[in-house]
Amino acid sequence: MLREERAELVALLRSLSDEEWESPSLCAGWRVRDVVGHLLYDAIPLPEYAMAGVRCRFSPDRVNNTLVDRTKVLSIEELLDKLEHNREHITRLVPKVGLADMFVHQQDIRRPLGYQRTVPPERLRAVLAHPDPFARPGRYTSGLRFVATDVEWSRGVGPEVSGPGEALALAMVGRTAALDDLTGDGVPILRLRHG
Known part of the structure; x- marks a missing residue:
């Protein structure tokens, strides 16, 4: 289900204009591209992610913002490629958490842009x-x-x-x-x- 959710998000993102990529999401202070940058945590090897946690004193908000800042230099195509072809370093260990996170962030992008969908029950x-x-x-x-x-x-x-x-x-x-x-x-x- 997580992979299906990610595939749906990637398909949506590929359809967005450059302006929509720069639009605000439901995540305070994050544009669409920042939400995608956050979702790239799953492309980071677990030891590297753990070190980011240590450096950020285990604050999820600090870790998230640090990782988003690292992705600001990436192009839209690079963000999409990394999201679509990540190695599931973290979510394979906790797929239910990964699914919930991917779902909410997909809606964080969809709702402000007016892109509704039907989610499988x-x-x-x-x-x-x-x-x-x-x-x-x-x-x-x-x-x-x-x-x-x-x-x-x-x-x-x-x-x-x-x-x-x-x-x-x-x-x-x-x-x-x-x-x-x-x-x-x-x-x-x-x-x-x-x-």
């Missing part, structure tokens, strides 16, 4: 069941019940948050752009947590 359920732990989803999901309206999936106990699985997946990891697509008694609580 089994892939969407996999992302909902295993949100990216580095995004600390518990701070958004604790004490709430999430119910997808387009696939058979629900989780949690408490005031309900319901809506399309894609919007739930984004809201569970802190993307405020998805909140308007959700309904239920738990949405005001979720909005406060996104603060």
Whole structure:
């Protein structure tokens, strides 16, 4: 599923104009090309990635920004080539985390540009069941019940948050752009947590 998700993202990226590559994504301060640069972490051998973590004092934000800065010299074609032909140095060890990260970042690119898609139900359920732990989803999901309206999936106990699985997946990891697509008694609580 991770490889299918990556292939879909590469196909989208190949269709974008130069202006769209420079457009803002849902990731604060990152353009589309910066999100792609971030996703190249999987092309870095694990020891090198670990050393970046040590140098950045194990701060995921610092590591991400450092790795994105390293890719700013790459052309669009070089970014695409590295994304498409990476060696899965990290995600082969944690494919569920890799899938969740790839999914969310693909939506970070698609939503602002207005490129919708239909996600296969089994892939969407996999992302909902295993949100990216580095995004600390518990701070958004604790004490709430999430119910997808387009696939058979629900989780949690408490005031309900319901809506399309894609919007739930984004809201569970802190993307405020998805909140308007959700309904239920738990949405005001979720909005406060996104603060």
